[in-house]
Amino acid sequence: MTIHWDERYARRARLMTGSAIRELLKLTEQPDFISLAGGLPAPESFPIAEVATAAQAILRERGTQALQYGATEGYRPLRELIARRMSGGGLTVAVENVLITSGSQQALDLLGKVFLDAGDRVLVESPTYLAALQAWNGYEATYLEAPMDGAGLDPDALGSHLRRVPKFIYCVPNFQNPTGVTLALDRRHRLVQLAAAHGVPIVEDDPYGALRFEGDPLPSLLALVGASDNGASGRDAGGVIHLSTFSKTLAPGLRVGWVVAPAEVIARLALAKQGTDLHTGTLDQCIVHELLAGGQIEAGLGAIVARYRERRDAMLAALTEHFPATARWTHPDGGMFVWVTLPPGADAVELLPAAIEQGVAFVPGAAFYPNGGGERTLRLNFSNASPERITEGIARLGAVLREY
């Protein structure tokens, strides 16, 4: 008798399907190919020498600790440093409010594990981050969609959704993935008010906040809630679960992210993490701590921002030059993505094979809508390729669009 694997898979496994982005990445490894599809940081920005120096110091000074099992909650000096750096302006973050995760992706998965039963509703921006959907599809979530414009989601359009008691609201307020749009300050205030009034927590995902090219930084939803009296308990940060990562400001290969949340939520997430991977890599956490404590991560930010700004500018200029006048696109103040709306009648999924044939790739926007739609949209990444390659890639795509 042989094993029929398909019959053995769990219901959720049968629902899980591949990420369009990652499957695309596999197609686009030929040398002259220009992929604007991924979400990779610029490799030229990795502080390789600094990582090497930190690794040597750590292994020399506390090598046995860096190679041993560690606490599920994370390397305590790193948690303390994150708590200290995130506190301020009325917000107090204690070490008990911080969990280190294996990248932000793990935080999304742990949130699903702790909060989502099959059929539970999550209120997401529309469009929203693809890999969050992928994580929560594994828990059989359903989605309510909050329409967005150039100032982010509109809180005042959320009433009927909030009355349907979503388990949480998922929001990427800064330079959102996929649109590049930033949630306006007045809407931030209104969103945290409304969420508190309805007793619905907000999951604030902020991987890109440090990558601001222009304009003043806006307060996080966490800071707005923490600075008011909405907190569920004393020093905890009320109804906001805040996620971030070192993947964009240091290096994604280290897989170190973090969560800030009320201590009781952190304890639950840690319990779930224990059964999931025991803890995040110790050496990786020590390296991040060393470079955060030593100021090298902050020192590197200026160069990353300057590099990405130049690439965004190259992309926006090339779009103006090569795309039809009836197409529209966002003008992100930071981050890694531009969002394009194609001329009426166009379909990005149909366009993709021709684009790949011409040596350029993007992600069709439909992938970012949990309940369908977005056929006319696509996401372009500007962080990974050089300005010249971006210009060439957009020119290729413009030619494909004219043929289409």
Add this chain to the structure above:
Amino acid sequence: MTIHWDERYARRARLMTGSAIRELLKLTEQPDFISLAGGLPAPESFPIAEVATAAQAILRERGTQALQYGATEGYRPLRELIARRMSGGGLTVAVENVLITSGSQQALDLLGKVFLDAGDRVLVESPTYLAALQAWNGYEATYLEAPMDGAGLDPDALGSHLRRVPKFIYCVPNFQNPTGVTLALDRRHRLVQLAAAHGVPIVEDDPYGALRFEGDPLPSLLALVGASDNGASGRDAGGVIHLSTFSKTLAPGLRVGWVVAPAEVIARLALAKQGTDLHTGTLDQCIVHELLAGGQIEAGLGAIVARYRERRDAMLAALTEHFPATARWTHPDGGMFVWVTLPPGADAVELLPAAIEQGVAFVPGAAFYPNGGGERTLRLNFSNASPERITEGIARLGAVLREY
């Protein structure tokens, strides 16, 4: 309106409870405390200098790759090397049969995610590895228990369990955690026969196989199935999903384990992993690859085995000297654990507070039984403490037992 977190947790989250082991570890950090409760490798065995040299070479030669996002399936040269090293004796492992995981714990979680619906049965050894239960409790699994003796589980006692169609059989054949017992060769043959006859896959968890102190290595269940015609398809390894890790042979802080399974199972596990943490740390995988390819992991094994053998011998000698004649314990041929059965009427959970007061800790055996029982048993770890500390710890525990 404040957030009432408890009401928001998913059903599975309400079922998840802390690992007794890890909670204990937190209690036992005073300097003179002797913890025989954990499962930590000997830190003296970590090849710190070799890791440092490897990290430098990697960051110098391919730093951008080591710090960038990577494929979900794992760093391809590492997958290839594992495939090559596990092939042989009639077993062919291809790169498509290998998934790199963030430690073996992640493999247990991914198996739950892919295979287990609420209420599904898993057939486990009794007692079994605590953290596997912890991972699968999160998917609301139920457990059938296979009684063990000094030669491991008895396949011929499994008939009625197998007829209840468990999703898989979970087995730690070498120096099992918690008992230290090794599954005898004739039982290995019989187990794979029976599992194939019933169409039930086996999850073979082998973190300790390389830590053999005496006797000849036995073929893995994977090798037995792969060498016969039970395979579900050509080059795939039939009904066995084999897990292992570099946590015991190199260092747990790097969080690198692997799964060998039929390609279609690997593809499903990779899909689940994608939503869980995107991929395992790239630098960590590169370090493991460098030390595996260079032979340093294998070169270090002799010293680890010699060290652990000495510690096991110290523990067994101390047990003979300090424990009552009516107690019994296993004599493991390898691994990290000895399993003690206390005199009739004793209860290890009751004993623990007195032991901790005397500065020594163990794990009560009841934690390893999913459906209750095991009150008279406890698990002792001999890999982490020095022989002198082990002897002292067992003496303290013997004194507590005499008082009891």
